[in-house]
Structure formats: C-alpha cells, structure tokens
Amino acid sequence: MNPDFSGGDAWIDLASAVFMVVGALLSLGAAIGLLRFPDLMSRMHAATKPQVLGLFLLLAAIGLQMRTWWVWPVLAVAWIFQLLTVPVSAHMVGRAGYRTKHLHRELLAADELEAVVQKAAAEAARRDNHDDGENHQ
Amino acid sequence: MMPVVLAVTAVIFSLAAGGAIIRIARGPSLLDRVLAADVLLAILGGALCVDMAVNRHLNNLMLVVAISIIGFIGSVTVARFVADRRVNPHES
Numbered sequence: 001m002n003p004d005f006s007g008g009d010a011w012i013d014l015a016s017a018v019f020m021v022v023g024a025l026l027s028l029g030a031a032i033g034l035l036r037f038p039d040l041m042s043r044m045h046a047a048t049k050p051q052v053l054g055l056f057l058l059l060a061a062i063g064l065q066m067r068t069w070w071v072w073p074v075l076a077v078a079w080i081f082q083l084l085t086v087p088v089s090a091h092m093v094g095r096a097g098y099r100t101k102h103l104h105r106e107l108l109a110a111d112e113l114e115a116v117v118q119k120a121a122a123e124a125a126r127r128d129n130h131d132d133g134e135n136h137q
Numbered sequence: 138m139m140p141v142v143l144a145v146t147a148v149i150f151s152l153a154a155g156g157a158i159i160r161i162a163r164g165p166s167l168l169d170r171v172l173a174a175d176v177l178l179a180i181l182g183g184a185l186c187v188d189m190a191v192n193r194h195l196n197n198l199m200l201v202v203a204i205s206i207i208g209f210i211g212s213v214t215v216a217r218f219v220a221d222r223r224v225n226p227h228e229s
Contacts (some may be wrong), residue, residue, distance in 0.1 A: 006196055013139070017139070020146050020190060021146060021149070023183055024187070027150060027183050028150075028152040028153040028178065030153065030176050031152065031156025031180075033158050034172070035160055040172070043160075047176045047179075050179040051175070053184065054179065055179070057185070058183050060187060061190040062186055062190045062195070064190075065193050078201060078202050081205060083206060085205060085209035088207050089213050089216070092212065092217075093171060095182060096168055099219075100166070113178045122200075
C-alpha cells in the first residue's frame with residue numbers, strides 16, 4: 001500500500017540477508033582456521049568466531065525477519081546463554097591443552113600460566129619434603 | 138532474495154562443515170577433535186538459525202539453545218578427562 005513501508009521492508013530484508021551471509025562466512029572462516037592453523041591454541045582462536053559473533057548475526061537476522069518485538073528478548077537470552085558457556089569450555093580446553101603440551105611454545109607471545117605452574121610445583125615439592133621429614137621423626 | 142540467500146548460505150555451511158569434519162578425522166590430538174566437533178555444532182546451530190530466518194518460524198529456537206548446552210557439557214567433560222590422564226600431576 002504505502003511505498004515507504006514496502007521500501008523499509010526491502011531494506012530490512014537486505015540487512016537480514018547480509019547478516020545471514022556474513023554469519024555463514026564466519027563459520028567458513030572457522031573451518032579454514034581449523035584446517036590451516038598449526039596448533040590447538042590458534043585453532044581455538046578461530047573456532048570462537050561462529051560461536052559468538054556468527055550466532056549473534058544469525059539471531060539478529062531471525063529477529064529482523066520475524067518483524068515482531070517480543071521475539072528479541074528470547075533471542076537475547078539464547079545469545080547470552082551461549083556467551084556464558086563458551087568462555088568456560090574454552091578455558092577448560094585451553095588448560096587441558098596446556099597441561100598435555102599441545103602447543104607450540106615458539107609461537108607464544110606471552111605465557112602467563114608458566115609462572116603460576118612453576119610456583120605451584122615448587123609449593124607442592126616443598127610440602128612433600130616437609131611431610132617426609134615429619135614421617136621420619 | 139531469500140531463495141538466493143538460502144542457496145548461498147547452504148553452500149557456505151556445507152563447505153564449513155566439511156572443513157570441520159576433515160579436522161575431526163585428521164586432528165592430531167583429542168582436544169583438536171573436541172574443538173572441531175564444537176565448531177561443527179556451531180555450524181549446525183547456524184544452519185538452523187538460517188532456516189528459521191528464511192522460513193519465518195521459531196520452531197528450532199529451543200534446539201539451538203540445547204545444542205549450545207550439549208557443546209558446552211561435551212567440551213568441559215572431555216577437557217576434564219584429558220586433564221586427569223596425566224601420569225604425574227606435579228610435572229608440567
């Protein structure tokens with residue numbers, strides 16, 4: 001009826017189409033990163049792209065296509081839930097990768113976990129020696 | 138415009154899923170495979186989102202949330218499993 005409304009509709013369609021294609025390209029970028037990066041840490045860097053920004057773009061495309069306001073809080077809850085769970089699993093995988101030495105040390109710019117690990121190992125060794133001394137007495 | 142977007146995203150998601158599956162098959166360590174499986178789940182969720190956006194329904198939204206929960210629990214569980222298999226915990 002009103003050409004302004006149909007023009008706005010076309011623009012919303014265009015925006016959601018761009019969101020969908022860019023979100024899909026982020027998935028492709030993650031796959032290329034998984035295939036080409038040399039070790040676990042850099043692959044983790046690539047893997048996070050579709051989980052956070054890609055999902056955000058695709059959920060925004062759903063919200064734009066549905067043309068209703070009540071759907072946005074539901075989509076926000078879905079995205080925030082992903083945002084809360086992804087760092088925890090990435091932390092666990094990164095720790096496990098560090099402990100099992102699945103990393104190329106020469107590629108690291110900084111290793112802030114090294115000092116913590118050394119300190120904990122020294123602490124544990126000191127405690128073991130202390131316990132042995134008490135047992136012998 | 139929507140059928141074109143659907144075709145383009147289908148091709149891109151297929152290539153991405155193929156790359157993730159290659160990394161699952163080839164991955165030198167267990168953690169690489171877990172990471173690639175997580176990415177594969179993210180790609181699946183993205184494909185469900187595109188389906189919802191193109192066809193204008195919300196039937197799969199709970200499935201997308203459930204997929205993120207499954208990916209979270211899966212990677213955390215396997216990461217604990219790998220961390221507990223160390224021979225000497227005081228090394229490293």
